[in-house]
Amino acid sequence: MRQTQNFFATAPLGLELLLADELQALGMCEVKAARSGVYFEGGLVHAYRVCLWSRLANRVLLKLAEFPAATPEALYDGVSALDWSAHLDDGATLAVDFVSQRSQISHTQYGAQKVKDAIVDQFRARTGSRPSVDMHHPDLRINVYLERDQAVLSLDLAGDSLHKRGYRLDGVSAPLKENLAAALLLRSGWPEINAAGGDFVDPMCGSGTLLVEAAWMAADVAPGLLRESFGFMGWKQHDRGGWYALLDEALARREQGLARLDASIYGCDIDRSAISAAQANVDRAGLTDKVEVAQRSVVDVRPRKASGLLLVNPPYGERLGDDDTLVPLYTGLGETLRERFQGWKAGVFTGNADMAFKLGIRSHKKYALYNGALECKLFNFEVDAARFFEPRADESGLSEETRELNRLLRRARALAQKPEQGAGAEMFANRVRKNLKNLGRWARQQGISCYRLYDADLPEYAVAVDLYRSEQENKTWLNVQEYEAPASVDAGKAESRLIEVLAVLPPVVEIPPEQMFLKVRRKQKGASQYEKQGEVGHFHQITEGGCRFWVNFQDYLDTGLFLDHRSTRLMIQQRANEKRFLNLFAYTGTASVHAGVGGALTTTTVDMSRTYLDWARRNMALNGLNGYAHEFIQADCLSWLAAESAKPVCQFDLIFLDPPTFSNSARMSASFDVQRDHVTLLKQAMQLLAPQGELVFSTNFRRFKLDAAALGDAEISDISARTIPRDFERNARIHYCWIIRRK
Template identity: 55%
Template sequence: MTATRPFFATCPKGIEPLLADELRSLGAEMVKETRAGVAFEGALTIGYRACLWSRLASRILLPLASFPAPTPEELYAGVQTIAWKEHLAAEGTLAVDLTTSQSAITHSHYGALKVKDAIVDQLRDEFGVRPSVDTAQPDIRVNVYLLRDQATVSLDLSGESLHRRGYRTQTVQAPLKENLAAAILLRANWPAIAKQGGMLVDLMCGSDTLPIEAAMIAADIAPGLAREYFGFTRWKQHDAAVWAGLLDEAHQRRETGLTQLPPIHGYDHDPLAIRAARDNIKRAGLGNLIVAQQRELSDCTPEQSPTGLVVANPPYGERLGPGSELPALYTELGTQFKKCFPGWRGAVFTGNPELGKVMGLRAGRMHTLYNGAIECKLLHFEITPENAVVERAPKPFEIRPGSSAEMFANRLRKDLQHFGRWARRQEIFAYRLYDADLHEYNLAIDVYESDKRYVHVQEYEAPDTISPDKARQRLQHALGVIPLVLEIPREQMFFKVRKRQKGGAQYEKLDQTGEFHEVREGPCRFLVNFTDYLDTGLFLDHRDTRTMLGQLAGGKRFLNLFGYTGTATVHAALGGAVATTTVDMSYTYLDWAQRNFELNKLAGNKHERVQADVLVWLKENRQRRYGLIFLDPPTFSRSKRMEDTLDVQRDHAALIADTAALLEPGGVLIFSTNLRRFKMEREAFAGLHVEDITRKTIPKDFERDPKIHQCFRITRK
């Protein structure tokens, strides 16, 4: 146990210096910061201690080997140089995670399969039996990092991300990860404040992550103490005696620390959030030690403690809409800081630091941290009269002659004249007005003519060649110009940042306003939502595709796979389909689809909605037959309810074959994908006729971006 081993701790970007200090305090040696992680050395005990005590790490990895792997064959061979019988029983279980960057092997799932095959084949050849895969709680979890064709193979001692402390089962929208919450508190100097008996108050506590992490820090509670699973407990080299000793020590420190816990309060206006907070507090074993109370921000009252830390993680979204809500919220937050917490320290974590300027307090320090991929700022305040700032009323936005804003305004006017006239002539009530027509303004702007004119603005992620400051300045200019040119009040403009999506990220909830607006499309009426999700519920680039489906549907049974909000189904039903089936994994979107059906007076048993994993549903319903099928899968999807991942490039041949098997004689399958580099494997479709109809399905307002989707008509030969 005294042998020194190398380790690597992963963490969110921006936390590396804090993690390095934490690992040193745990006894780690040769500590070295890298991007999104820290390398260190020590006895195996140090690795165990890091798993148990690190508040900041995501995973603790034990590197086993590093070797060149420019090809799948060399990756397989390199993995086989490791003596896996020293780590895993032949009949045991394993899981493999692989990340690749700047390497010839670009498909992480395929690379992980090669690693798994190398391990399984080695053990089967030696022992005659093979381990099995368990992605939930395997005996060992293997982590492979491919960087510039160099593979590093490690054991994941944590087993699953260390931010999962074991206390949070109840949550709210967009919760902070526990290790990010701990980083916020450490940066805000909470340990020193707690030692002095200072109080902690979270004015927007949500599910109470910040207060619970604050209590664990103040009471010297090991963050991993409540976890039921680590990645080393069934590892063949596991030292159970050492681990038991560490647990005993942690339990003793917890008992002592709880007697010294300062007051910790969490408030939130949402009763569901407070219910979740209380459940989480109870699961953390802190039942009567943290106050969680429903309270409006404006109902804040002065606390009795003369010193303490007041924290807030206010919503910052990636959109403006309604325009006045967020600035007003931040202004109120600053007002309550000054009214209720004079002499305290304040910390506000936000992805929109510009909003921090309306709080009326001067930030003394600022740290950059990342909430997932979003760059955020942690603003630190000394709440004193000297740091109060009197804000001047903002000036109305003006388009200065000769400025880049004027250039953008002129282009927008030209597009409005062109596409606005076309849309009115075609009776189109939702259309793309502007699509990054000027590279300086990398936006997509959609107009929705409902009871009022609404504008949905999405900013494409800026390229690395554009400085963040310049991109932010141009965005502010654009958001000032758009309402002026389109003659709408700012609250009818909604803004989001569109980044490269992973998994089902484009379907994840951003807000919960529940506010819908009705918009017409041909004979159909649809409900759209501008705030709660990245997309509005209506994919405008498929307008012509939906029209075509309506024209083909007469007298046929219609199937809509990955049905989303059911807009294609509504077109088919109003086009004369005798029955429809809409399949989607999401209850939310199926409920939305039902509301669209009701809006179009489509009722009755002939319009079936099915909540299911489409891949499983296809296998379980092979006896069904349809005359018309629409298949529009996500580019990549992974869900806890799905039995497997879906990668449209890798899986489209099997997916299309399984779907085409449900066609009745003479039936038509319309397949679409928005994967820009998609290549149809036509040779895989013996017995099927595949016709590329992409050009016929790209509407006029999307002709500037002909790669917005690809579309194919598939029939039996």
């Protein structure tokens, strides 16, 4: 074996940089963070140290070989090239984990079968006997990662995921994984707070994961010390002497660390069963005398020192409750912090950012992390009176412009209480009733839950009104967008007409006024249409064509779903079966969802915005579209496309390209103008098409002219008329759309 070898430590999404810092602190060399993990180099004992001491990693992979594997035969030959008798005996057991991205071998079970066949056939040819398969407790776990037909073959030195420490047997609803709990502690500054003599408290401790991880971190306890087995223990090249030396060191450090631990680490929960599980886990972790748990409400928690860290993972509605119960819970937590924990640090990890504003304390840092597939945020607070504010139910985190729009909404709601309306308002109301009757019938027949109800049908009332219906919440919302009035129109008269619109709509549609939202459509520059308007963070679930999406009415100019592209998305769903799909300028990934639901083999979603790419991940997860078949790339699409199109491999069978009209974002390598640059953009995208592939190109630039002559090697079909939904027929130039194929 070489003295220095290449390893890859995997980690949950969002923990890569933290893991890189941890590995450097553990003495690893050539540490480099990547997506979902960190590369490092070192000897075998270095890798053992990571398995024993990493609080963040999931697995540690030892790279054995790398080779091209564009065909099953090439994969088989590449695996067969290794001498497997150096790694396991013919009577041993093995398991194969196979992951494929953007490769011709896309069926992971088939790929794993070919790898297994290559190994067992080698043994059978040499000895007449062969290893057997044991997916749960194998002597050797083998990992193959196939990307763009290039295979990386590794041994999994961890075996089971390293987050399984061995102390947690009983859990409660929605438990935190141990390595995520450790990440929350690190992001909240617990090591520094502990070093300064501070305490730790979790007032909603559940099964006690944060308590155990905090105590082990403070006492220098190796997180893998209780595990019964690791993946390297059944490997023929296992260095037992090196491993036992690490264990002796860890045992000595645990004894010394627990002896000097003087921080008070305690937790409580109102649920008796949670406290029972937490106490059992604390006992198994060897912390019976070091960690205290008690059945108690959050409002009864008291600090024992003047400083410390309060870290909590409260319910946030995805799995455990709803707003009616969450508001008093978060409000009570905020009151407890403000009244009793001044001078402390606090961390609140939640998937409901709206609830964080109920605490009444301004956070000084926020971190995006994932609890499984669910995007959450860790809010860090300094509990200081200077950062307190009185929580407001309706406008927490909103921009000044949105507050002004809400002022208009409040005026309109007051006017809506009066039964008499002017002639103009009545004319507008009659038009909305007519549209609601006709379009509503059509929408129900087509299974459409969100549609444009009104689009400046009457010149005097220049607004667009979109109706959103959620079957999950049994609610209807209206998203009203005022088209910016020309300078020749009196501002006071324009405002009066807008207030009339807002007053009329709720009773006509039969919804509470609070379920109506207002935006002003202005000419957008660059990516300003995607800029945040507020930070309420309240999302609603809607359906479209068998897909589910999260929409947001308050934080952004757009809701996350472009309704005029509904027909285009449904067409993509119908064409996506068994296809490799690419979504460029993907926004919230709605086209990727349709492709995935339509049976796409793989989806690749590219956007420059981390916010919208995270939104796309949430949309995909909402539809059960998880795993390595669905890739998300944060990149400037122009630079990414230029780099990818220079490569010789055709990668995609179906591409959706819906670029902005113009962009000059500082994060882009150059400005973009769809009229000026579309030929280059389309040619590069076509380089990524498989021979029979299709490129769906769309633009909302109303004066756009496609330069078909410059695309002479392409077969172009104008499908604009077919992709304008019925609710946008009044505005036939809302977008243009083409299907482009190679000749």
